[in-house]
Amino acid sequence: xxxxxxxxxxxxxxxxxxxxxxxxxxxxxxxxxxxxxxxxxxxxxxxxxxxxxxxxxxxxxxxxxxxxxxxxxxxxxxxxxxxxxxxxxxxxxxxxxxxxxxxxxxxxxxxxxxxxxxxxxxxxxxxxxxxxxxxxxxxxxxxxxxxxxxxxxxxxxxxxxxxxxxxxxxxxxxxxxxxxxxxxxxxxxxxxxxxxxxxxxxxxxxxxxxxxxxxxxxxxxxxxxxxxxxxxxxxxxxxxxxxxxxxxxxxxxxxxxxxxxxxxxxxxxxxxxxxxxxxxxxxxxxxxxxxxxxxxxxxxxxxxxxxxxxxxxxxxxxxxxxxxxxxxxxxxxxxxxxxxxxxxxxxxxxxxxxxxxxxxxxxxxxxxxxxxxxxxxxxxxxxxxxxxxxxxxxxxxxxxxxxxxxxxxxxxxxxxxxxxxxxxxxxxxxxxxxxxxxxxxxxxxxxxxxxxxxxxxxxxxxxxxxxxxxxxxxxxxxxxxxxxxxxxxxxxxxxxxxxxxxxxxxxxxxxxxxxxxxxxxxx
Amino acid sequence: xxxxxxxxxxxxxxxxxxxxxxxxxxxxxxxxxxxxxxxxxxxxxxxxxxxxxxxxxxxxxxxxxxxxxxxxxxxxxxxxxxxxxxxxxxxxxxxxxxxxxxxxxxxxxxxxxxxxxxxxxxxxxxxxxxxxxxxxxxxxxxxxxxxxxxxxxxxxxxxxxxxxxxxxxxxxxxxxxxxxxxxxxxxxxxxxxxxxxxxxxxxxxxxxxxxxxxxxxxxxxxxxxxxxxxxxxxxxxxxxxxxxxxxxxxxxxxxxxxxxxxxxxxxxxxxxxxxxxxxxxxxxxxxxxxxxxxxxxxxxxxxxxxxxxxxx
Numbered sequence: 001x002x003x004x005x006x007x008x009x010x011x012x013x014x015x016x017x018x019x020x021x022x023x024x025x026x027x028x029x030x031x032x033x034x035x036x037x038x039x040x041x042x043x044x045x046x047x048x049x050x051x052x053x054x055x056x057x058x059x060x061x062x063x064x065x066x067x068x069x070x071x072x073x074x075x076x077x078x079x080x081x082x083x084x085x086x087x088x089x090x091x092x093x094x095x096x097x098x099x100x101x102x103x104x105x106x107x108x109x110x111x112x113x114x115x116x117x118x119x120x121x122x123x124x125x126x127x128x129x130x131x132x133x134x135x136x137x138x139x140x141x142x143x144x145x146x147x148x149x150x151x152x153x154x155x156x157x158x159x160x161x162x163x164x165x166x167x168x169x170x171x172x173x174x175x176x177x178x179x180x181x182x183x184x185x186x187x188x189x190x191x192x193x194x195x196x197x198x199x200x201x202x203x204x205x206x207x208x209x210x211x212x213x214x215x216x217x218x219x220x221x222x223x224x225x226x227x228x229x230x231x232x233x234x235x236x237x238x239x240x241x242x243x244x245x246x247x248x249x250x251x252x253x254x255x256x257x258x259x260x261x262x263x264x265x266x267x268x269x270x271x272x273x274x275x276x277x278x279x280x281x282x283x284x285x286x287x288x289x290x291x292x293x294x295x296x297x298x299x300x301x302x303x304x305x306x307x308x309x310x311x312x313x314x315x316x317x318x319x320x321x322x323x324x325x326x327x328x329x330x331x332x333x334x335x336x337x338x339x340x341x342x343x344x345x346x347x348x349x350x351x352x353x354x355x356x357x358x359x360x361x362x363x364x365x366x367x368x369x370x371x372x373x374x375x376x377x378x379x380x381x382x383x384x385x386x387x388x389x390x391x392x393x394x395x396x397x398x399x400x401x402x403x404x405x406x407x408x409x410x411x412x413x414x415x416x417x418x419x420x421x422x423x424x425x426x427x428x429x430x431x432x433x434x435x436x437x438x439x440x441x442x443x444x445x446x447x448x449x450x451x452x453x454x455x456x457x458x459x460x461x462x463x464x465x466x467x468x469x470x471x472x473x474x475x476x477x478x479x480x481x482x483x484x485x486x487x488x489x490x491x492x493x494x495x496x497x498x499x500x501x502x503x504x505x506x507x508x509x510x511x512x513x514x515x516x517x518x519x520x521x522x523x
Numbered sequence: 524x525x526x527x528x529x530x531x532x533x534x535x536x537x538x539x540x541x542x543x544x545x546x547x548x549x550x551x552x553x554x555x556x557x558x559x560x561x562x563x564x565x566x567x568x569x570x571x572x573x574x575x576x577x578x579x580x581x582x583x584x585x586x587x588x589x590x591x592x593x594x595x596x597x598x599x600x601x602x603x604x605x606x607x608x609x610x611x612x613x614x615x616x617x618x619x620x621x622x623x624x625x626x627x628x629x630x631x632x633x634x635x636x637x638x639x640x641x642x643x644x645x646x647x648x649x650x651x652x653x654x655x656x657x658x659x660x661x662x663x664x665x666x667x668x669x670x671x672x673x674x675x676x677x678x679x680x681x682x683x684x685x686x687x688x689x690x691x692x693x694x695x696x697x698x699x700x701x702x703x704x705x706x707x708x709x710x711x712x713x714x715x716x717x718x719x720x721x722x723x724x725x726x727x728x729x730x731x732x733x734x735x736x737x738x739x740x741x742x743x744x745x746x747x748x749x750x751x752x753x754x755x756x757x758x759x760x761x762x763x764x765x766x767x768x769x770x771x772x773x774x775x776x777x778x779x780x781x782x783x784x785x786x787x788x789x790x791x792x793x794x795x796x797x798x799x800x801x802x803x804x805x806x807x808x809x810x811x812x813x814x815x816x817x818x819x820x821x822x823x824x825x826x827x828x829x830x831x832x833x834x835x
Binding site: 189282286350360503505507 | 551554555556557644648717718721723724725726727728729802803804805806807808809810811812
């Protein structure tokens with residue numbers, strides 16, 4: 001399909017659409033935005049991938065609020081947007097699209113634009129010590145300015161009733177994990193409500209993207225969520241490559257596929273182990289850790305970095321896999337796969353383990369859909385969603401990827417999705433290693449120049465779910481805005497639903513079955 | 524010789540309990556393909572904790588300060604009054620199994636009280652879970668020992684032990700085996716082992732025993748840890764000496780004491796291995812599934828008692 005057809009199909013009787021690579025931007029009058037978005041989301045069933053904003057007041061464009069939809073199977077994005085020139089209010093889309101809830105709150109917090117008719121336009125991520133009326137992503141906020149310390153009260157939702165009491169957990173936890181505060185309202189052991197308060201690892205990453213030079217930007221994208229270094233930098237590099245009109249070689253594309261699957265393998269094996277460890281099943285726990293370590297050592301041997309950092313650059317990758325290594329890798333993966341199947345055969349016969357996993361932490365399919373859940377959370381509730389298939393980036397269009405889904409909605413479903421993806425990742429790597437063409441590793445990225453006043457969107461399937469990057473350039477061709485949507489940001493909203501009705505001692509297990517990133521959420 | 528025997532009888536539990544905790548941990552580590560810490564590590568941990576300063580919440584009352592001493596002292600008293608390697612003290616030590624169970628309950632009571640004393644949410648639910656579990660576990664515990672008591676017509680632990688010893692391998696072997704199984708379930712519950720509690724967990728929200736002692740540090744934590752180790756060894760000793768008293772010393776000669784200690788060690792090691800292997804091969808149960816298991820223990824004990832009455 002070409003762009004004209006797509007615009008005619010999805011946005012009939014609109015004019016002035018602009019295309020930027022695989023992104024179609026269409027300005028919409030503010031008063032029409034509700035009906036347009038409603039049409040795309042509820043009638044055309046396009047997946048809403050991101051809602052973000054830019055501050056283009058200097059260019060005389062005011063603020064833009066951009067609604068990014070993906071067109072599955074095409075690797076194309078359709079982005080209607082509105083411009084706010086005289087006003088700081090914009091219509092909230094919450095009534096039509098529940099998934100807009102978090103995005104609009106975030107725009108409110110960081111740009112100071114007010115979503116009208118939003119049910120809870122409270123500040124998020126920024127804490128009570130951040131002063132009112134100071135919006136860090138506006139261009140007139142200098143990144144090094146240090147705001148005066150405020151102390152606004154934070155009010156948790158109250159659940160009242162006989163025998164209801166509150167348990168507050170965190171932000172600092174036992175064990176080496178990221179910080180986040182959880183407020184449980186429980187009746188005995190049963191969880192009635194869970195409110196999570198995140199934002200403890202807010203680092204101002206999106207603002208930093210506007211300041212750092214290009215190589216540093218890539219390094220920053222590797223650190224958005226440390227366990228997803230490769231896929232995050234991949235999404236960012238692909239977005240910038242489309243702005244610079246650089247086309248990486250096919251070899252680089254294949255290598256990117258291999259490295260991102262290695263990252264998926266390491267994290268899935270780790271999670272499979274940790275889910276079992278959280279039930280106290282130490283056999284599974286130690287085997288998960290052992291298998292993950294084998295992948296980490298492969299990563300280190302191939303690239304010099306256990307977390308595959310420093311591999312992605314604008315225009316390709318820095319580390320090759322020579323043919324002799326590739327043969328060894330194939331053998332090694334085959335033996336890891338055999339090893340893993342043996343472990344899984346044993347654990348799948350453990351009654352005590354299955355009893356803990358099954359029927360725990362059920363996430364209803366409709367709830368997952370309404371919140372726009374992605375990745376493992378959605379796949380465990382039977383939703384067919386995977387950026388590798390829907391938006392085939394890198395070399396995924398030449399590789400056979402089957403979306404792994406489970407229908408039982410519980411911890412066991414998410415556990416099974418990971419197991420299936422471990423097997424499919426091994427297949428993908430083997431296929432990619434065999435079919436990898438010759439070619440340059442990377443384009444010369446020393447003197448890249450980006451298109452001016454341009455936008456780009458890129459998506460990549462991290463192991464948690466799809467990662468979306470939105471990048472904009474100004475009139476000088478410098479990057480003026482990078483918006484990041486880690487899968488954790490949308491999936492945190494469904495954790496509270498999945499734990500309802502479960503007992504408190506099962507919360508760590510349910511939480512681990514999602515294993516969301518705090519850093520990726522807080523940015 | 525008598526002095527030696529008395530020393531062993533009084534000091535065996537507190538002196539040896541950290542070692543067996545260390546052995547269980549070592550077995551678990553080996554089962555998980557880890558090297559694991561040395562079996563003497565619990566002693567070093569205790570020494571370290573005894574040398575550390577304490578942090579005590581400003582909301583803590585005298586209960587919080589006193590509880591560790593009471594909990595520890597209870598285990599010392601119980602540990603001195605149970606059959607260990609010989610039955611010779613039976614006539615001297617007043618050792619009644621009902622007294623033992625309620626001394627244990629006394630310790631649990633203070634432990635639970637100390638958990639809620641500071642008012643932290645973890646201590647609160649740790650105590651609440653502990654009381655729920657120990658209330659249900661008590662049935663299985665009392666009834667499993669009671670069955671032996673009915674069999675031997677005495678509630679004196681030394682008496683029970685010597686009667687079972689005199690039975691040899693008889694038609695009662697099966698009922699004793701069943702009662703042992705019921706006792707074993709109670710043992711795991713009372714000592715916060717799998718599948719009831721995970722002694723190695725770092726997840727605050729799933730803890731039972733660890734949640735209650737979460738606020739303790741330094742010397743008082745050392746006492747709490749040591750008391751927990753003592754309690755574990757007491758249960759292991761009861762399991763070894765009430766249900767399988769064979770090998771216990773018949774005279775106070777050095778050879779007979781040594782051989783009794785040797786056999787005892789072997790029995791304890793078998794039970795430790797059982798606990799270690801169990802903890803490496805199963806997952807912890809769902810909290811609300813635990814009462815089922817404890818009721819199983821109770822029902823088995825009840826059946827055993829009925830069988831004994833029938834056979835007699």
